[in-house]
Amino acid sequence: MNANNLLNTIGNTPLVKLQKINPYPHIEIYVKLEFFNPSGSIKDRIVKHIVEDAEEKGILKPGGTIVEGTSGNTGAAIAMLAAAKGYKAILTMPDKVSKEKQNALKAYGAEIIVTKTSAPHDSPEHYVNIAKKIVSETKDSFHLNQYDNLKNTEAHFLTTGPEIWRQTNGKVTHFVAAGSTGGTVSGTGKYLKSQNPQIKIIMPDPIGSIYYDYFKTGKINTDGTCTYQVEGVGEDHIAKAMDFSLIDEMYKFTDNDAFTMSRRLAREEGIFGGGTGGANVWGALKLAETLKEPAIIVTVIPDNGVKYLSKFYSDEWMIQNNYQI
Numbered sequence: 229m230n231a232n233n234l235l236n237t238i239g240n241t242p243l244v245k246l247q248k249i250n251p252y253p254h255i256e257i258y259v260k261l262e263f264f265n266p267s268g269s270i271k272d273r274i275v276k277h278i279v280e281d282a283e284e285k286g287i288l289k290p291g292g293t294i295v296e297g298t299s300g301n302t303g304a305a306i307a308m309l310a311a312a313k314g315y316k317a318i319l320t321m322p323d324k325v326s327k328e329k330q331n332a333l334k335a336y337g338a339e340i341i342v343t344k345t346s347a348p349h350d351s352p353e354h355y356v357n358i359a360k361k362i363v364s365e366t367k368d369s370f371h372l373n374q375y376d377n378l379k380n381t382e383a384h385f386l387t388t389g390p391e392i393w394r395q396t397n398g399k400v401t402h403f404v405a406a407g408s409t410g411g412t413v414s415g416t417g418k419y420l421k422s423q424n425p426q427i428k429i430i431m432p433d434p435i436g437s438i439y440y441d442y443f444k445t446g447k448i449n450t451d452g453t454c455t456y457q458v459e460g461v462g463e464d465h466i467a468k469a470m471d472f473s474l475i476d477e478m479y480k481f482t483d484n485d486a487f488t489m490s491r492r493l494a495r496e497e498g499i500f501g502g503g504t505g506g507a508n509v510w511g512a513l514k515l516a517e518t519l520k521e522p523a524i525i526v527t528v529i530p531d532n533g534v535k536y537l538s539k540f541y542s543d544e545w546m547i548q549n550n551y552q553i
């Protein structure tokens with residue numbers, strides 16, 4: 229592929245059929261490899277869309293500062309885009325985010341602020357609230373606001389969804405994606421259902437996130453402390469970008485489910501993704517187990533395994549944390 233601008237390489241990622249991990253002959257499972265995006269994750273799509281919208285509306289001015297509270301991948305996308313377009317970037321994140329991800333942001337020239345993972349969502353020490361404070365104190369700043377910005381969902385409605393529809397020749401029957409902001413599952417799900425209302429949308433959620441209970445009971449469980457180790461999905465609050473009306477079923481997964489499946493994907497398929505890719509494939513297989521008729525399940529591998537070499541791709545780390553290797 230030739231592109232006259234780095235940002236034109238965002239999206240149009242490959243869709244690959246699992247060859248060995250899927251034991252069900254009547255089911256096809258495809259994974260969309262989002263680590264092909266230039267900063268290494270699915271978040272390049274939303275950052276490009278939100279930033280271009282803010283530029284068009286004059287909210288983001290030349291030389292301005294983009295601020296965001298991010299678990300890392302949105303930060304990398306912002307840092308990359310800011311470097312390519314000449315903006316400053318200030319990013320806040322909880323201290324559970326891997327050192328590899330933190331250093332990647334610094335490599336792009338962004339400023340980072342690391343906060344305690346244990347700070348509750350309503351505390352001034354929570355990384356999202358610190359980002360808001362920085363925005364209020366910084367001249368010519370723009371808060372990307374991925375959790376509550378509906379342009380996040382729209383980016384997936386305009387790109388991820390149509391790509392999956394085209395790549396499966398309209399034959400996709402199920403889409404599986406765990407969520408944090410919910411942009412991926414909601415935007416892609418909305419597009420796919422607009423093409424074929426029979427398509428089912430399934431969302432795996434880590435134990436400790438509030439989304440599963442909210443989906444099943446309509447209540448917010450305040451015990452949702454998000455102390456699980458998988459990075460980038462599940463939440464301690466309901467994001468506005470998350471549209472539960474599109475979700476047909478949710479499954480609860482453990483860190484062990486996500487990490488062991490990520491490791492299997494690398495060893496058995498050569499697909500070296502992050503922990504949420506493992507969670508998504510775990511969800512696709514759990515779904516496949518329940519399906520009697522032929523089906524075409526699509527899921528996403530949101531980011532690259534290199535970011536987790538010192539975590540679940542390390543045998544010592546897996547043993548220390550009581551996971552299976």
Ligand SMILES: Cc1ncc(COP(=O)(O)O)c(C=O)c1O
Pocket residue numbers: 299301302406407408409410411412413459460461502504505530531
């Ligand atoms: C690694 C990873 N996977 C999945 C997601 C979830 O995507 P979304 O915010 O679109 O729900 C994120 C979001 O931060 C992520 O960082």
